[in-house]
Amino acid sequence: MRTALFAGVIVALASGPALAQGSVAGQPTLMQPPPAGPSRPPVAAKPASPAKPPQAAARPGSTPESRSAAQLALSSDPVFDEDTFQRIKDALLFYSDIQVRGGWPTLPADAKLAPGASGPDVVTLRQRLVISDDMPAKDAAGDNYDAAVTEGVKRFQLRHGLDVTGSVNAATLKALNVPVGVRIKQLEASLERLLGMDFSFAERYVVVNIPAAFVEAVNNGKVERRYRVIVGKIDKPSPTLTAYITSVNLNPTWTVPLSITKNEIIAHMRRDPSYLSRMHMRVLGGHDEEINPASIDWASDRSPNFTVRQDAGTWNALGNLKIDMPNPYSVYMHDTDTRKLFADDYRFDSHGCTRVDNVRDLAAWILQDGPPGWDRAAIDAGIAAGQTKIINLPHKMPVAWVYLTGWVTKDGVVQFRDDVYRHDEALDRDALAQATGAGGFVQPAPTTGPLKRVSIDSR
Numbered sequence: 159m160r161t162a163l164f165a166g167v168i169v170a171l172a173s174g175p176a177l178a179q180g181s182v183a184g185q186p187t188l189m190q191p192p193p194a195g196p197s198r199p200p201v202a203a204k205p206a207s208p209a210k211p212p213q214a215a216a217r218p219g220s221t222p223e224s225r226s227a228a229q230l231a232l233s234s235d236p237v238f239d240e241d242t243f244q245r246i247k248d249a250l251l252f253y254s255d256i257q258v259r260g261g262w263p264t265l266p267a268d269a270k271l272a273p274g275a276s277g278p279d280v281v282t283l284r285q286r287l288v289i290s291d292d293m294p295a296k297d298a299a300g301d302n303y304d305a306a307v308t309e310g311v312k313r314f315q316l317r318h319g320l321d322v323t324g325s326v327n328a329a330t331l332k333a334l335n336v337p338v339g340v341r342i343k344q345l346e347a348s349l350e351r352l353l354g355m356d357f358s359f360a361e362r363y364v365v366v367n368i369p370a371a372f373v374e375a376v377n378n379g380k381v382e383r384r385y386r387v388i389v390g391k392i393d394k395p396s397p398t399l400t401a402y403i404t405s406v407n408l409n410p411t412w413t414v415p416l417s418i419t420k421n422e423i424i425a426h427m428r429r430d431p432s433y434l435s436r437m438h439m440r441v442l443g444g445h446d447e448e449i450n451p452a453s454i455d456w457a458s459d460r461s462p463n464f465t466v467r468q469d470a471g472t473w474n475a476l477g478n479l480k481i482d483m484p485n486p487y488s489v490y491m492h493d494t495d496t497r498k499l500f501a502d503d504y505r506f507d508s509h510g511c512t513r514v515d516n517v518r519d520l521a522a523w524i525l526q527d528g529p530p531g532w533d534r535a536a537i538d539a540g541i542a543a544g545q546t547k548i549i550n551l552p553h554k555m556p557v558a559w560v561y562l563t564g565w566v567t568k569d570g571v572v573q574f575r576d577d578v579y580r581h582d583e584a585l586d587r588d589a590l591a592q593a594t595g596a597g598g599f600v601q602p603a604p605t606t607g608p609l610k611r612v613s614i615d616s617r
Contacts, residue, residue, distance in 0.1 A: 235567035245566035271326035344564035347582035402554035
């Protein structure tokens with residue numbers, strides 16, 4: 159039943175029009191900033207190319223022979239571009255074929271697998287890596303954990319956001335034993351979420367992939383900056399959205415959201431009346447007039463009729479820099495006064511906003527399209543001056559926060575991350591099969607006119 163249901167989805171995916179193509183020329187080197195200059199207009203989508211007939215056993219893109227683990231680690235391909243939708247569709251055909259052929263083998267829970275090992279578990283590991291395209295088929299035979307197996311494990315670890323050790327630790331073993339059906343569901347759910355996106359790609363844009371907990375700065379189709387981020391907790395998830403970056407704020411103040419005031423600030427004040435002063439916070443009335451905290455009944459259950467604002471400084475929860483991007487969720491990207499969290503593999507610890515590692519560097523990249531003179535050194539000097547400074551962009555920069563637990567980069571490498579928020583459980587395969595007939599981000603007009611962007615839902 160499961161295979162038959164998925165087969166129906168695959169037919170719909172393969173028969174629908176392909177996503178409109180719109181790659182931008184240019185291959186800037188990863189991590190090298192482009193010359194400063196004015197913002198470019200959005201890139202117009204080109205008409206779709208005819209879809210190639212699906213091949214049951216076709217791989218979604220590059221092969222292990224051409225893309226080693228070391229090369230993948232330096233990939234400059236973005237997680238999200240105009241062809242992401244179509245590439246996920248292609249990958250679904252590849253993983254469907256694996257499922258039809260019986261999936262991949264499961265490794266024993268007590269398997270001890272590291273370079274130098276040998277035995278039947280290594281035989282199984284080799285088969286597993288070959289099936290998922292992490293190791294060349296020519297290396298399938300053998301029972302020794304040799305250099306080929308080590309390289310295959312590293313490639314697998316990179317594709318799943320794991321520590322790249324070349325040894326099968328507990329986390330890697332768990333990921334290896336995830337059934338192919340679950341991986342298919344991740345790709346399907348990611349595809350379904352992309353259907354709701356209404357995003358104008360430009361030559362320069364920013365994208366956050368929430369499950370992967372990283373942000374990318376993209377120029378001419380290549381990633382020039384990639385940083386770790388801290389996103390929302392499970393009970394305070396970061397939203398998916400599309401917006402525009404409008405300004406960079408140096409030494410920002412922080413207006414505490416009402417929900418945090420109600421659920422956290424008031425509780426702190428009940429226990430410790432000095433909390434606000436210790437945290438450099440002020441209580442403000444409806445006209446921004448300052449209110450004495452001692453005049454407030456913190457034991458009351460009534461909803462606050464005041465605002466709490468934290469002064470700029472090293473103690474500020476936003477750190478020294480905020481990237482403004484007006485949106486219905488009132489979230490943004492910012493610095494943090496708790497940097498140690500960036501070293502963790504699990505980076506889901508915010509109230510919904512995105513904290514960016516090395517945010518000053520990202521801001522300098524964004525401000526290449528801003529007023530002249532705001533390079534990294536100027537940003538550092540502005541922060542050191544201690545005054546709040548808002549630097550407005552003359553041209554807004556597109557930004558997207560996406561939730562992709564499965565995606566495919568331009569080189570055909572399929573990536574997976576854990577569904578931390580459990581959004582994949584909401585997958586509606588019937589709706590996906592119907593909607594993909596319209597082609598995803600763009601759909602044909604009722605006549606033979608040009609393709610246009612549409613927003614199918616507003617989640």
